[in-house]
Amino acid sequence: MVWWHWLLIILGIFLISLPISMWYIKVAPRKPSNEGDWVSDNAKTASVTVEGRIVKIKNVRDFTWRSSKDHDVKWNEEEYHLDELVGLYYIVEYIHKFRALAHTMVTFEFKNDRFLTCSFEVRRKKGQKFHPWTGLWRSFTLIQIWATEHDLLWLRTNLRKNETYLFPCATLPEKREAMLLQLCKRTNQLSEKPEFYHTLAKSCTTSLIREANIVTPGKIPFSLGEIMPGYSIKPAIKFGVVQDLGGYEKTKELSRIDQLASKLNSQKDYSKAIRKNLEGNFSHPK
Numbered sequence: 001m002v003w004w005h006w007l008l009i010i011l012g013i014f015l016i017s018l019p020i021s022m023w024y025i026k027v028a029p030r031k032p033s034n035e036g037d038w039v040s041d042n043a044k045t046a047s048v049t050v051e052g053r054i055v056k057i058k059n060v061r062d063f064t065w066r067s068s069k070d071h072d073v074k075w076n077e078e079e080y081h082l083d084e085l086v087g088l089y090y091i092v093e094y095i096h097k098f099r100a101l102a103h104t105m106v107t108f109e110f111k112n113d114r115f116l117t118c119s120f121e122v123r124r125k126k127g128q129k130f131h132p133w134t135g136l137w138r139s140f141t142l143i144q145i146w147a148t149e150h151d152l153l154w155l156r157t158n159l160r161k162n163e164t165y166l167f168p169c170a171t172l173p174e175k176r177e178a179m180l181l182q183l184c185k186r187t188n189q190l191s192e193k194p195e196f197y198h199t200l201a202k203s204c205t206t207s208l209i210r211e212a213n214i215v216t217p218g219k220i221p222f223s224l225g226e227i228m229p230g231y232s233i234k235p236a237i238k239f240g241v242v243q244d245l246g247g248y249e250k251t252k253e254l255s256r257i258d259q260l261a262s263k264l265n266s267q268k269d270y271s272k273a274i275r276k277n278l279e280g281n282f283s284h285p286k
Contacts, residue, residue, distance in 0.1 A: 032138075032195050034191070034194045036125045036141075037125055038124065038125055038126070039124050039128075040073055041063065041145075042121070042124055042143055044075050045059065046060065046146045046191065047187065047188060048184040048187050053082045053083055054079055054080070054081055054082075055079070055082065055181075056077065056078070057079075057146050057184070057187075058077045059075045059077070059146070060075065060076045060077070060147060060148065061074075061075060061146065061148070061151050062074045062075070062076050062147065064151075064267060065154055065158075065159055065267070067159060068155065078116075080116060081110075082177050082181075084110045084114075085109070085173070085176060086111055086284055087169075087284040088109070088168075088169040088171045088176040088179065088284075089166050089167060089169060090106055090166075090236060090241060090242050091104060091105040091107060091117070091153070091165065091167070092104055092229065093156045093162050093164045094162055095162060099231070100228035100229075100230045101132070101230055103156075103229065104204045104208060105119040105120075105204065106169075106183075106208060108180055113271065113272065115150075115271045116146060116148070116149070117152045118145070119144070119145045119147070120142060120144050120145075120203070120208065121143055121145060121197075122135060122140035122142070122143070123142065123197075124140065128140070132199045135197055135199035138196045140197040141197065142195050142196060142202055142207070144207075146187070149271045150270035151267075153257070153261070153270070154267045157258040157261035157262065157274075158261050161258070161262070164256070165252060165255045166274060166275070167243070167255045168282045170240050170241065170244075171285060175216060178215045182211045182215050183211055186207075186211055200227050203227075204229065205226055205229040205232060219239065219241070220235075220239050221239065223235040233252065245281055254277045254282075255277075257274035257275075260276055261273065
């Protein structure tokens with residue numbers, strides 16, 4: 001073998017070993033933590049206690065937003081009765097011109113127009129900005145936020161002005177109750193033992209799918225929408241996660257909420273207003 005063959009082999013080994021070495025030297029030693037100088041909307045982690053049919057959640061976020069950086073801080077301790085749980089919604093917020101990129105959440109509807117939203121997100125320290133690339137390298141702790149719907153969605157529809165959809169789920173009462181309890185269990189797990197966010201393996205959507213498949217094993221098979229949430233709507237209809245309101249395009253048309261939200265001047269009555277197009281076009285499974 002001539003000398004330059006050996007040179008190519010050595011160069012190839014170097015190029016392969018360099019990123020592996022960098023992983024073990026720079027990335028692997030990092031540890032997730034719930035301690036840090038967090039931005040205000042990530043400042044507190046939630047915890048849950050369940051007493052019989054009552055779910056008590058500490059640190060439910062209920063901010064009043066004037067701009068994406070100007071808001072009134074408010075964290076509540078709330079109680080929810082499982083017998084008053086009447087519905088579940090799947091939310092998709094497009095965050096980039098590249099339609100594969102989206103943020104997903106779920107909202108639980110209770111009697112008396114109470115709406116509780118759950119969102120898995122990156123927990124940012126002051127000065128940090130999220131990017132899908134940095135989300136691959138143990139750069140962010142995973143946080144599970146519980147908040148009023150008008151907090152989490154007003155920020156997205158009216159301030160960031162992102163295209164956003166609210167899809168009624170096709171979930172039976174016992175399954176949506178089980179989903180709520182499973183998400184509460186996950187809340188306590190992350191509160192007690194923090195984990196890293198990962199753009200592909202432990203994101204907003206993969207986290208929701210993980211919990212859904214614990215409730216109903218195999219309910220949501222792997223699809224492109226799991227790692228590219230902007231493409232998750234069609235699989236969600238196909239797998240019977242969200243209700244089919246007359247085909248893909250009609251379902252999207254009725255479920256779009258940012259255009260309705262843009263007509264509002266405040267967060268008051270937000271949840272009722274964004275459901276205007278859905279009224280009379282669906283009912284929660286009973």
